Amino acid sequence: MQVNLHRSAPLADTDATFDDFLPEALQRRSPAALVDIGANLTHASFARDLEAVLARARAANVDALIVTGTDLAHAEQAVELARRFPGLFATAGVHPHDASHWDGALAAAMHELHRLPEVVAVGECGLDFNRNFSTPAEQERAFEAQLGLAAESGKPLFLHERDAGRRMREILRSWRDDIVDAVIHCFTADRDTLYGYRDLNLHIGLTGWICDERRGHHLRELVGEIPLERLMVETDCPYLLPRNLPAKLKGRRNEPSLLPWIVREIAHWRGDDDATLARATHDTARAFFRLPAGDGAIDTGHAQLKES
Template sequence: MLPDALTFTAPAPLVDIGANLTHESFAADLDAVLERARSANVTTLILTGTERAAIEAALTLCERDALVTLHTTAGLHPHHASDWTPAFADWMASAAQHQRVKAIGECGLDYNRDFSSRTDQKRAFEAQLELAARTQKPLFLHERDAGVDMLDMIKQWRDDIGDAVIHCFTGEKETLYGYLDLDLHIGLTGWLCDERRGHHLRSLVRDIPANRLMVETDCPYLLPRNLPAKLKGRRHEPALLPWIVREIAHYRGEREHELSVSSTETARRFFNLPLTEDA
């Protein structure tokens, strides 16, 4: 249970475009997590597929009878880029055809941790750019401290791929403008709720057009640090997305309802979801 101070209800239905619900921290109480999401008016979740096991688990979750609508992405996170093999490429091409797979990714470049070599990261990312071009599914992208190379690779493929979103954007102004110049979408999380590292985002969110902005928790990670009450265990969950929307709306100088409606409409278009879906 969430404490009363953390029980929020969005003024309009929300789409959480980045929820890592296959994470082990959700294993014991997933039904309750989904129930709280629905009560918070977070009606659609896009699960994040980062490697084969996570994608398979996400597809299984998508088939269950849930209070919210579940879809997933399918890709290989740059942390796992060294796992890209011809066999995995064949499996990914098949998984991408599943009706619940709404985007290719999470894929991209991460020079912050370099868990896979940068050569392997670029190789796996290039292959997933090609898959997105071939399937014409949107891209769900990850980038940390790699904006220059990311922009360069996307520019080379921009005429061939469709829509793409930089999920959990944390970069600087120059990188943001570079992505917007390429007509990319931007996903915002509770990062701007972090007094240690999110300040620069607060002055940038006004620059993102409403039809390019989507919202996400990236749960169980990135629990907002400025929540009005402490949360035991510090596990983030979709029911807290309305708080993030409230914070983003504040720094954009717009009403919470306005941002809720626009971000949901943008997400439904981006992921090819029914615009009138109410689940």
């Protein structure tokens, strides 16, 4: 299913759905503005109530969203969303799962997308040796090509890596002088990998993975070792619903309005307060993606949520 992006397409009634999806216990407003650097809003689960999703994000004090483009179709959809809604911006790339589709035509299409002002990063691209939906050789070929596009466009990289840290670092090291900035999105790796990325002066994106008591323990020990000026936050919605929520949510869909709960968890394990972490990651994200000043997600006029 594809999201209908025509400007006149009917969306669910915002007033009817704004409060219905989130129980009051989950309606948390960040004490300082946030940027969600990884929101998969082109996912079919957002087609029904996208305006309400954005209204809830704004009420939670999330003032900018980076909509992830993981292939040509979704990158084009992300661009259309960025054109439609103030405060939304797009990335454009080919995920390593789809690297086998990389060819000259796709490279040319990505090149054109990277020229658009709505596109603020090249990616999601990188290496995933965990599932190998595309072979490692195909992944490396597509990744190197997209590194070239990033060097040509001068835009930062939005990177995916899983079980491929050593090879990722080797490739990035050879390109580091040619690319401006790069963020490892949804970082879940170990200390050695983290310090390897630190040595390359990369940014680190953290998600609700850290809220998961089943698998996030090692991240809780590492978050204090990420320089604050290199840290950004994201939901990776609709995936990775935080497990620190104090009330149950209908379904399992994550959304940007829940980002303050992720920030709260990160701040706790770093020994920071929520406001300090929010301000720092917000400023870092706006500088990293070169976002224009004064842009915010949809302001629907709904009542503000309680501050965390």
